[in-house]
Amino acid sequence: MRVHEAILKRRSIRLFEQKEISKKKLEKLIEAARVAPSSSNLQPLEYILVNEKKLISKVFFTLAWAGYVAPKRNPPEGKRPVAYIVVLVNKEIREKSYERDLGASVENILLSAVEEGIGSCWIGSIKKKKLRSILNVPKNYLIDSVIALGYPAEEPLMEEMKNSTKYYLDNFNRLHVPKRKLQDILHWNKF
């Protein structure tokens, strides 16, 4: 798959098939994160891959889904993620200004997932204290975000924004994701 094709194809997926993702494929996602650009090449990010059944159900209850349409896109039982990547910041390497590194690393993960046919949702709304205790995350690590993973059981539709950037569900329970138009965000040469 070409990179640009993966970029256009990637959508946040919140309904998943209950099919396991192989360890090899999960590791390939972290490999994509590992080689992402990093400010001063300090590489403060580390990852927990969660795929044990008992743990994935506990992690699920620390996450909030699709605020604009909540609770309609909370994944029901039988459609929940089959794995998670928890994105950590090693505070001993860097406590501040890691956000750009993190964006680049996570996008590498999301695009590599598309290439493997895996759906993902980047989640920032997390009960972090609870998650820290479930996964034994030490104090010298920040929990930043969680990436939910699984083979997609929905096909959200990207469309040009009309009045609002809020995603919405249509009568067929399909998620529509408005994106601002190119001419509204691109400034050639001068503003």
Ligand SMILES: Cc1cc2nc3c(=O)[nH]c(=O)nc-3n(C[C@H](O)[C@H](O)[C@H](O)COP(=O)(O)O)c2cc1C
């Ligand atoms: C930093 C960040 C945090 C996000 N947090 C959540 C979240 O907590 N829950 C959720 O369901 N989606 C979350 N999303 C996914 C966004 O809702 C989604 O990217 C947006 O609606 C655009 O849809 P798209 O990813 O299909 O282009 C997050 C996305 C980003 C970039």
